[in-house]
Amino acid sequence: QVSVMYFARSAELAGLRCETLSVPREITSLQLWEEIVKVHPRLAVIRDQVVFAVRQEYVLLGDQLLVLQPGDEVAIIPPISGG
Amino acid sequence: MEESEDLPKDFIKLKSEKLSADEVSELVISPCCGAVSLFIGTTRNNFEGKKVIHLEYEAYTSMAETEIKKICRDIRQKWPSVKHIAVHHRLGVVPITEASVIIAVSSPHRAESLEAVTYCINTLKASVPIWKKEIYEDEYSWKENKECFWANSEK
Numbered sequence: 001q002v003s004v005m006y007f008a009r010s011a012e013l014a015g016l017r018c019e020t021l022s023v024p025r026e027i028t029s030l031q032l033w034e035e036i037v038k039v040h041p042r043l044a045v046i047r048d049q050v051v052f053a054v055r056q057e058y059v060l061l062g063d064q065l066l067v068l069q070p071g072d073e074v075a076i077i078p079p080i081s082g083g
Numbered sequence: 084m085e086e087s088e089d090l091p092k093d094f095i096k097l098k099s100e101k102l103s104a105d106e107v108s109e110l111v112i113s114p115c116c117g118a119v120s121l122f123i124g125t126t127r128n129n130f131e132g133k134k135v136i137h138l139e140y141e142a143y144t145s146m147a148e149t150e151i152k153k154i155c156r157d158i159r160q161k162w163p164s165v166k167h168i169a170v171h172h173r174l175g176v177v178p179i180t181e182a183s184v185i186i187a188v189s190s191p192h193r194a195e196s197l198e199a200v201t202y203c204i205n206t207l208k209a210s211v212p213i214w215k216k217e218i219y220e221d222e223y224s225w226k227e228n229k230e231c232f233w234a235n236s237e238k
Contacts, residue, residue, distance in 0.1 A: 007143055008214035009225045051233045053212065056146040060233065075143055075212070079227035079234035082140075082147070082172065082213030083124050083184050083204055 002072045004036060010050060010076040014040040029054075029064045032074070043076070051077045089115075093155040094169035095148055097213075102171050102182045111167035111189040120196035122204050124184040126177050133219045138177045143212040147172075150211045154203055158188070161202065162195040170203065172213060183215070205230065 004021050006014045023035050029052055037043050052059040053075040054066055068074075094110045108119050126138045155168045166189045177183045186203050190196040209230035217224050227234045 005143065007141060007212070008216070049227075049234060053143065053146055056149055058233075075146070077143070077212055077233075078214065078225065079231045080208075080210075080212055081215040081226035081228050081231075082142070082211045083208040083228070 001070050002068055002074050005073060005075040007076065008078045009046060010043060010078050013042040013046065014076075015042075023068065025068055027066055027068065028062070029059045029066055030061050032066060033061050036076070046078060049079055053077050091159065091165070092167050093152060094167070094171075095151045095155070096171045097142055097144055097147060097174055098171070099173065099175040102173050102185050104182070104185055107169045107171050107185040107187045110169040111187045113166045113189050116166050116189040116191055116196075118191070118193035118196045119187055119189045120193070120200040122184075122186040122200045123182050124204070125182050126179050128179045130217055130219075130224075135179060136218045136220060137179060138183065139216040139218065140172070140174045140177060140183060141214050141216075142172070142174055144174075147211050147213055151207065154206045154210070157206070158199045158202060162190065162199050164192070164195050165190045165199050168199070168203070170207070172207075172211075174213075 001020050001022050005018050006016060011017050023032060055072055104123055108121055111119055128135050151170050158165055158168060169187045172184045186200050188196040188199045208228045215226045217226055
């Protein structure tokens with residue numbers, strides 16, 4: 001069970017900012033995205049623009065294998081615009 | 084020996100109140116430094132012919148602070164003579180002409196602090212999880228920094 005956090009456009013599309021999701025302990029970042037889109041199909045439109053932050057490290061959507069611990073923070077990160 | 088005055092410090096703050104350039108520059112002043120360089124990012128009132136009413140900022144706060152700390156660490160590796168670094172970023176609603184970010188860096192001589200400030204704002208725009216929404220009269224738009232390495236530029 002991980003804590004998924006949504007920001008900016010992804011929060012608008014998902015309709016919430018934070019939730020707990022059950023996902024496999026070992027999963028690729030792309031598979032994790034697909035799990036999340038199953039719950040929030042409207043997120044599909046931003047697939048090419050987002051990355052994840054897993055335990056506060058950026059992860060691209062792809063084949064990278066994630067090893068998740070219960071309670072880990074996973075954030076959906078749309079293109080940033082600080083400064 | 085006044086050790087607390089000699090140790091380099093990073094001052095990082097994300098807050099919703101109005102930012103103060105005086106406050107941020109005073110944080111980095113040090114007796115050993117002859118230079119304080121400052122960058123202030125302010126909100127423009129227009130984008131592509133549309134009138135901007137105000138900006139709204141949100142952040143992944145804990146990670147944003149961590150990423151800014153990494154930038155400070157990088158600055159100290161590249162410019163070892165840099166003394167203090169202060170980065171204040173505003174969150175929530177920012178009216179036009181008010182500051183959304185203020186960066187101050189002190190160093191004994193001016194070259195290092197000037198270069199470090201430039202590096203700091205450029206890297207912040209590329210790596211810190213903060214988002215800006217521009218509110219126009221009829222609509223709004225989530226902005227995307229061109230420095231953002233995962234933004235899809237072909238839309």
